[in-house]
Amino acid sequence: xSQNKCVLLVVDMQNDFISGSLAMKDCPAKQDGNHTIxxxxxxxxxxxxxxxxxxxxxxxxxxxxxVTNAYKFExxxxxxxxxxxxxxxxxVVFNVDGNQRREQVLWPPHCIQSSWGSELHPDLxxxxxxxxxxxxxxxxxxxxxxxxxxxxxxxTELRELLQRNNITHVFVCGVATDxxxxxxxxxxxxxxxxxxxxxxxxxxxxxxxxxxxxxKLVEKKANIIQS
Ligand code: VGL
Ligand code: ZN
Numbered sequence: 001x002s003q004n005k006c007v008l009l010v011v012d013m014q015n016d017f018i019s020g021s022l023a024m025k026d027c028p029a030k031q032d033g034n035h036t037i038x039x040x041x042x043x044x045x046x047x048x049x050x051x052x053x054x055x056x057x058x059x060x061x062x063x064x065x066x067v068t069n070a071y072k073f074e075x076x077x078x079x080x081x082x083x084x085x086x087x088x089x090x091x092v093v094f095n096v097d098g099n100q101r102r103e104q105v106l107w108p109p110h111c112i113q114s115s116w117g118s119e120l121h122p123d124l125x126x127x128x129x130x131x132x133x134x135x136x137x138x139x140x141x142x143x144x145x146x147x148x149x150x151x152x153x154x155x156t157e158l159r160e161l162l163q164r165n166n167i168t169h170v171f172v173c174g175v176a177t178d179x180x181x182x183x184x185x186x187x188x189x190x191x192x193x194x195x196x197x198x199x200x201x202x203x204x205x206x207x208x209x210x211x212x213x214x215x216k217l218v219e220k221k222a223n224i225i226q227s
Contacts, residue, residue, distance in 0.1 A: 007051040007167045009146060009158075009188075010040055011174030011181050013124050014056060016110040016117035018175070022205075030207055033121075033175045039201040039227050040173055041125045051165045052127045053158065055146040057111035057180070058118060058134035064094065065142045067106040076101055096140045102151070104142060111136070133158050145183035147191065159191060171196045173227075177204030182213045189220050196223045 016022050018033035029035040044052055062069055070083035070092060078101070079093035086092050086106055094102045111118040120126065133156050135143040143149040147158050162170070170193040172185050181202050188195040197217060204210040218224060 002168070003166075004169055005050040005165060005167045006048060006169045006171060007053060007162055007165070008043060008049050009170060009172045009174070009184060010044065010052065010054045010124075011146060011172060011184055012055055012057050012111075012176070013037070013040060013121050013174050014111055014117065015119050015121055017057075018121045020117040021108040021110045022176075024203065024205065028207065029203070030177070030210060031203055031205065033203040036173075036175065036201060036203045037121055037123045039198075041123075043171075043173060043198060043201055043227055044125055044127045044130075049127075051161070051167060052130040053146075053161065054120060054126065054130060054132050055158075055174070055180070055184075056118060056120070056132060056134045057136050057143075058113050059111050059136045060139050061109075061112050062139050063109075063112075063136065063142075064096070064102065064104055064140055065107050065136075066109040068109055070106055100140075102141065113137075131161060133161070144180045145187045146180070147184065147187040150183075162193070167193070169194045169196070171198055173198040173201035175203050177202040178206060178209040178213045179204070182217065185217050185222050186220065189217075189222055194223070195221075196225050198227055199224050200226045 024031040070086045074095040076093035076095040081090050081092045141149045148155045170188045
């Protein structure tokens with residue numbers, strides 16, 4: 001008989017998403033990572049995990065996703081938005097590395113490697129024996145999922161880590177529900193894992209988009225559970 005083995009993925013519980021440049025201040029709990037910290041701590045304290053992994057968005061200062069860098073990259077002819085006047089949340093199309101098309105949503109600068117904003121929130125408990133997986137290091141491509149970059153050009157060490165630990169069930173919590181948590185859950189499903197979104201242990205950017213994305217995850221057979 002095969003044995004169930006469970007990993008808890010704690011996605012991007014970093015200062016910038018909770019109290020820094022991408023914090024959703026004065027928003028309902030669904031959008032405010034401050035409400036999420038103690039729920040995640042309660043989860044990581046449970047005895048049922050075979051593995052706990054914390055992910056970190058880990059960008060170089062010249063990363064393509066920063067609105068402040070948009071003017072430095074070449075505009076693709078299909079882009080309806082001019083990168084030199086682009087604003088936060090705009091979706092631009094860049095032409096990078098010769099002739100590669102990159103759709104990119106622009107964000108405020110965040111999670112710059114080794115900065116305060118990139119540190120895990122100080123109130124977050126970091127479980128003994130847990131692992132940290134970083135993503136988003138290539139300046140030319142964003143990486144929302146903890147498994148693959150947005151172009152599926154490269155993968156992190158996460159899948160290998162899960163394989164090495166014979167993981168069968170993946171539980172995901174953290175931020176942002178509608179961005180990095182969402183992409184991570186999708187890739188986990190595509191890789192064939194039984195996948196659970198711990199909804200009350202997540203916070204997202206836009207409550208409308210959270211609803212849309214969670215519905216899509218349900219259609220893809222993700223299990224939506226509460227802590
Ligand atoms: C994220 C926007 C940009 C996330 C990362 O962690 O959800 N969102 N980079
Ligand atoms: Zn990012």
